[in-house]
């Protein structure tokens with residue numbers, strides 16, 4: 468097993484970086500939205516994918532995969548922190564400060580954030596031993612809601628790029644698609660379908676958002 472304390476280093480790197488990115492968002496300089504979004508998505512992938520591969524019996528002996536699985540809870544907390552900071556940084560960067568904020572958050576690419584922000588916040592708030600003991604089995608159920616996110620993030624990321632005139636390329640979309648496909652395959656193999664159900668619900672919500680914007 469690799470001996471680096473990933474939890475410590477994730478925070479040592481993330482806290483100052485996120486503070487700088489928040490400042491960039493506030494001063495509307497650089498590319499803090501894209502950087503926070505892709506980094507959060509990469510860390511989320513490192514949280515979800517290695518465990519799924521292990522459950523499939525793939526790369527079981529690989530020291531890097533085992534190391535990532537060992538730190539999956541810490542990775543999840545850091546991923547949530549990056550993604551929520553991305554929301555804040557992007558709001559500071561892109562939203563017009565002299566116009567009502569709520570109206571600006573109603574555009575189609577930003578509709579998913581009304582679901583993503585509460586889920587990420589709930590998961591972060593309950594990511595401690597006290598909540599785990601208090602919630603018992605419900606803790607696991609609550610944290611399974613993470614599987615609603617891939618479709619919503621995919622939809623938001625792709626449409627936000629067009630809405631806010633960023634580069635027409637969504638690397639996060641590729642990672643999210645891989646995570647979702649592996650989870651679907653693993654669910655069929657293990658005959659435990661909750662991940663598929665949540666992924667499909669997330670996808671159906673995006674279809675609903677899309678259809679309701681067309682009428």
Ligand code: HEM
Pocket residue numbers: 498500501502504505508550551553554555557558559561562577580583584587620621623624625627628631633634636637638639640
């Ligand atoms: C916590 C909620 C949010 C999550 C989980 C989230 C997630 C993502 C993801 C996964 C991407 C795709 C990145 C890529 O493909 O490279 C993205 C891109 C983007 N998001 Fe968000 N987002 C959130 C909130 C927001 C908010 C509130 C805004 C704006 C007010 C926003 C604006 C953008 C923009 C402009 C991009 C494109 C950035 C670029 O490529 O430069 N996001 N987001």
